Amino acid sequence: MQIRPMQEGDLHSAERTSAATFLEAEELNRRIVEPEVQPRSAEASALWIDRMRLFLTVDPGGCWVAEDNVGEIAGFAISQNRDRIWYLATYGVLPGRQGQGVGKGLMNAALAHAGDRQGIFISSVHPGATRRYRLAGFSLHSQVRMTGTVDRSVLAAVTGLDEGGTGDFDWMDRLDTDLRGAGHGPDHAFMLATLRLIVSRSDAGRGYAYVDDRGHVALLAAAHEETARALLWEALASSREEAFVPSITTVNEWAMDVGLAAGLDIVQEGYVAVRDMEAPGPYLASGHFL
Incomplete structure (x- = not known):
């Protein structure tokens, strides 16, 4: 598995990886009283690509992908530096590739880009991810919607x-x-x-x-x-x-x-x-x- 900087040509593949990753996460976390989780719409997919293209244009050093030996994008970490703050816009690893060090490699690359800046992002409740965030020095403030x-x-x-x-x-x-x-x-x-x-x-x-x-x-x-x-x-x-x-x-x-x-x-x-x-x-x- 190669952790490398994201390129323009990766956007569509990364979006598909994102859609699959977050669909499974939402299905696992869905409450019985909530409606069935729906796959990401074509409109939402296009917006995701447009947003990530902005980040890739403004601060490409914060945008990383994990590519396997057949060219599949197995994970991504897209972060940005804005003056004195670093934020993680989105981050995910395909369910079948989790627990293999892919997420750690991506997060390390994104955090190296952050340097000594303050940091902020929205975290899921995934146990492996939250453990990684805490070990990286982040305080986790519970949130509700x-x-x-x-x-x-x-x-x-x-x-x-x-x-x-x-x-x-x-x-x-x-x-x-x-x-x-x-x-x-x-x-x-x-x-x-x-x-x-x-x-x-x-x-x-x-x-x-x-x-x-x-x-x-x-x-x-x-x-x-x-x-x-x-x-x-x-x-x-x-x-x-x-x-x-x-x-x-x-x-x-x-x-x-x-x-x-x-x-x-x-x-x-x-x-x-x-x-x-x-x-x-x-x-x-x-x-x-x-």
Whole structure:
């Protein structure tokens, strides 16, 4: 098995490996009350490839694959350095290749790229993976997600929010630096192209949230909890069918309170893993962009 830098030509094969890896993980972790896990859609596959192409373009040194002797991509680790922070965007090894040192080799390559930067990523509950993360010096903060149908009779009246744009990126990066040690930089332009951006430009409480076309929260950051609550209520008001609020750690219980008030359910889900930093808040991390 060869651990080597990812190349443009690996993207489609790596996506197929990712889809198979995470499908099995979701099936194993599915609760009886939850619907059957569905394979990744063609649209989601294309978005995954586009996101990883961005990472490969911006910071190729953080992108690695494991290739076997017949040319199959058996695993991948895609990470990025943004100023003083390193984040792991995605990482996985095919189920049949786990327990053979492939994941360790990939993680070592990604962590070598990180250097002495602070680190953050979203972790599954896989025992082998969490052991590896802890041994690499990461603190694992339990997180929950909230899902369900919003009770629209309790939607809060929200004021002071606007639609965001590229002109907001500078102060958004400063806010991110205060909250997690570094701005998102080039990630913002990509997210803005595919997601709705809601902002609070008030000097008393700046903040922003990226929301997808279903009203699912993709990333939220705010200077104060009051602003964070307003942003989350606005996202929930735009939700269609089932709402989704990710990555709620104990420092972000304000999001749990909003979700409960809106009639959502709490579901335990993995960890936010951090190294040499605290779990950020008020902040709801993105799966790929952290």
